[in-house]
Amino acid sequence: MTPWLRRTSPRVPAPTLPARDTSTAATRVDLHELTPETDVFLGHCAALHLTFFEQLSHAVANAPRVAEKDLLAAAAATVLSRYRGLIAEMERMKLDPAGIMEPHLAGVQEFERRTMGADWHEQVASAHVAIGFLTDFWIRLGAGLPRDSRERVEAVLGDGDIERPLHAIVERAIAANPRLSSRLALWCRRLVGDTMLQARSALVLHADRTRDEAQIEPVFTELIAEHTRRLDRLGLTA
Numbered sequence: 001m002t003p004w005l006r007r008t009s010p011r012v013p014a015p016t017l018p019a020r021d022t023s024t025a026a027t028r029v030d031l032h033e034l035t036p037e038t039d040v041f042l043g044h045c046a047a048l049h050l051t052f053f054e055q056l057s058h059a060v061a062n063a064p065r066v067a068e069k070d071l072l073a074a075a076a077a078t079v080l081s082r083y084r085g086l087i088a089e090m091e092r093m094k095l096d097p098a099g100i101m102e103p104h105l106a107g108v109q110e111f112e113r114r115t116m117g118a119d120w121h122e123q124v125a126s127a128h129v130a131i132g133f134l135t136d137f138w139i140r141l142g143a144g145l146p147r148d149s150r151e152r153v154e155a156v157l158g159d160g161d162i163e164r165p166l167h168a169i170v171e172r173a174i175a176a177n178p179r180l181s182s183r184l185a186l187w188c189r190r191l192v193g194d195t196m197l198q199a200r201s202a203l204v205l206h207a208d209r210t211r212d213e214a215q216i217e218p219v220f221t222e223l224i225a226e227h228t229r230r231l232d233r234l235g236l237t238a
Helices: 038-062 066-092 097-114 120-144 147-157 163-176 180-200 209-232
Strands: none
Touching (some): 038 120, 066 120, 066 147, 097 180, 120 209, 163 180, 180 209
């Protein structure tokens, strides 16, 4: 498994979230024009899930009590199930999973290094933020896949519940030590910049960057809004 090291690089500040138009909140926007080819999509997404599983497994090993180990194990099992679902889609397409994941490993491992956290609490908060944000992102990015692959990928990424166990761990930690609240709120704000960069690295950009950004901006506005709601549910200020 990839070891989690202490962070040493500066963080990208979280962007400011513009006012949300609740009249259109039910209309989800996607990134279908910027979706990579199916094999590239699957390789990158699977590489991320493999890294998420490594991170959660490491957090299980360092959890202070059995209750936290159990919740983290449940989250890790869901991530592993999604990873296997992505591998199954590659195999259905007669692709070599290792071969199409390999080009993405360096990038996702660098992302892991930059967002690993200084201690166990920050590690769990990192998983909560990054997995939630990037799952939302990859579901939207999957809109540009061929219909049959898109439907299977959406089912895979929507399988199980990762947010609930991670939320419960962070919520309990804050209840036991309220001083954690301000530190974790700051850490979660710092995570957004790196997480957005990881998401953008999956996009296929075109010569017309103005057109690309016009499609990217509303999607990332929605993703940041959901990130804000995720932290609000923990009583943390995004």
